[in-house]
Amino acid sequence: MEHKDQNNDPDATPKDVKIFDINADDRTTDQTTEGPQLDVHISREFIQQLQKILSDEDTDALFVLLEDFHAADVADILEVLASKERLKLIELLGSRLDPEVLIEIEGEAQDDLYENIPNEQIADAVNELETDDAVYVLEELDDQDREEVLKSLAVDDRVAIEESLSFPEDSAGRLMQRDLVALPEFWTVGQTIDYLRSDDADVPDDFYDIFVVDPGHKPVGSVPLSRVMRTGRDKAIGSIMDPELYLVDVKADQEEVAYQFTKYHLISAAVIDESRRLVGVITVDDVVDVIEEEAEEDILALAGVGGDTALNENIREITKSRFTWLLANLGTAILASAVIGFFDATIEQMVALAVLMPIVASMGGNAGTQTMTVAVRALATKELGTTNALRNISREVIVAGFNGVILALISGVIAWLWFDSIMLGGVFAAAMIVNMLAAGLFGILVPLAMQRSGIDPAIASSVFVTTITDVVGFFAFLGLAALFLLQGGL
Template sequence: MADPADTQDPPYEDEVELDEPRLRAIREAIEARDRTQLDDLLEPMHGADIADLLEQITEAERATLLELWSGHVDGEILSELEESLREEILDALPAEDVAEAVRELDTDDVVDLIENLEDTDQADAILGALDEIDRAAVEQALTYPEYSAGRLMQREVVMVPSFWTVGQAIDHMRHAESLPEQFYHVILTDPRMRPVGHVTLGKILSSPRETPLSEIEEESFRTFEVTEPEAEVAYAFNQYHLISAPVVDHNDRLLGVITIDDAIRILDEEAGEDILRLAGVDSEEAISNRTFDVVRRRFPWLAVNLVTAILASMVISQFENVIAEVVALAVLMPIVASMGGNAGTQSLTVAVRALATRDLTGANVWRVIRREVVAGGINGLAFAVIMGIVGVVWFGTPMLGLVIAVAMVINLVVAGLAGVGIPVVLQKAGIDPALASGAFVTTVTDVVGFFAFLGLAAVWLL
């Protein structure tokens, strides 16, 4: 017989997630202006989910929620909100709420909160709410370049002299006036305040008090220069499985520490940026943007595409007389261009991703290009046979089948070459390959596709 206690609820209360039924219930409570219901629904929710909720409802619903809800927008919710909404929410909050929310945050989160505020009054109000030491730390951080390690780090660190023992370190932490909200290492420094190593808290907890810290420090230790780009920092955290790492000035003196949560945020942002950029969308676009923002953010890429499409049309117009004679060419020509465009996009995406993860380097670039070209040729041959048959069956002209088959092979080989070659060349030139490759590659495959198909037709069919 099953033990009845086994089927009891777990002894703790989990925070609830923001699922569709809860979302609907919250919107109904807002609609009904039911304050009690709203409070009950929001009470067990995590700040990150409340931020998501605020992003998903309408502006009117947000205003009602903020008016009715007896809870308050705390530092965590503010940090989690996407930038386009922060100013709206900050405007809606009483000054004392903002001050209280901001004081809960570590300095790196305050920096993240205010660095992109367009409203300088709001930024000043936030800075004014901080105590003197934190304000100085935030103002100092803002002097470092955007997207640098200095903007990511928090000033709150736990450091001890490298010659101390486990017992000394524990006593120091027990008597410290304030410790960071979260920390994972005790940093060992030399007399010049330069970090020389670090010890995990687990090692400290499992070692006798008299153990010298230098005996149990981690074998692998990395520091970051304060001006190092955040992308490099995030890459290193991911590559070397770091959990926290010290940031130093150009004299190697300890300035602060970057923790894994900051690195994850950057990794997440970068993955999202690459996906959007590959499709020609401004990487800062958010789902809560207004229509006009969307129009403005999409327009440039469509304009680029228009130019490339016109280029392709100009190729076609060179062959107007051929098309006039064999109208079937107009029917079939988009197939060659489309297959080339898709094959090129496949190669391009693999290459852009491999460049981002640093798997495509000088050591294998020629091998990868050769592989893509050969793969393009083989798939080209396969589809050439298929399309050759389709061409013959559909239009009853064997020569037409041959034209489309040969054009297909040519275009898929070119697609493989351009798909890898273009992003690699752009990266060498210091241009983000995710951003610009797509336009180049499809221009190449369109132009080559139409030219090969119509050109061969002109020679062989007329």
């Protein structure tokens, strides 16, 4: 069930395939490309067809149906199916399962796949994958299965993978590929081309740069493949190399690596060890996965959802992850309610306060979330730091102040007309300004404090910002109302 590249076969002709699009009733084929062009989500019609094949255990029909599918599409299918049907599909595919599926699949479907294919098959798949992908597969296995798979590998491959696994999780060492092209400066372009074309050359299937190394195997420059192809054969590699290299420490965090790739528009980067020797390479396709993963984690964390709780994750893990933050929110909600409890006598004297106070807290919470989201993103992209923190804090407070005044005027007039009390409208407007200012201030201060304390700002900021705006909003509104009530103003 290999993905076939018909572009390499001049005699190949496009096959007639059905295109299933969940967003449309019409099935259309993209005439500019060959093979199936599937949406990420498979249509109901397609799944029903597959379910019937699985029920009949018709392996011939199954292989015909999935013959030209990319591994990512097969992974999507496994994730969509119910567990019983998923296990049947895994059984029928057997050894013809594309090894790439092992790195594309996620969540509960990944658990089912890894647990229901033999370790010998996983070892065969690892042999076909690049080092970074092989490491990804092995780190998902339990200790016993990982050891069994490693014993099945050739000595060189096992040593390379074990060394990669020894690096910290989410580090450059886990992310890098071991296969690369490293040549001395004195080689000519002709020697380089002949070497790359020779059958004995141990080079990766896909690469972008040739790294130039000194006798100690320390990188001193790089040459893009395009430059090699445009240069005469007699030129020395050292004379056409770029001496400025972006080097990545093998223990660097993958988020820092992704930031460097984004900032400097890198295609690939050399990875060095403590001795500054070249040990691997990270390419842009690996970094794209990291960027997507980090962005997903931040989005989920801002909502109080753990980063490892995919849609098809098992129920126990999802429940456990969400309960932790829901429990924390329960505590903060009780704290906000305690503030209201201090002013129960004030609320009893005027029911309008109970009607209006959720508005003050809600507007402050929304404003705080806006500021917090921008701050968390700026911290992640390193646009916000200690050098410009004060300037950005001032700006956010000013913006919050302007918005607070405008919203206070609007809401104050509404409260005045609604309850026929200009004093109540004034109290409501003043509380709105106070809470909006607090939202702007703490919306940026909380993420900064979290990062300074070594805590991921995306994880904890939302709980604290919401609590602060609720407490300040209730206290400002009810406190001002109590003050005027005691003076008989209302």
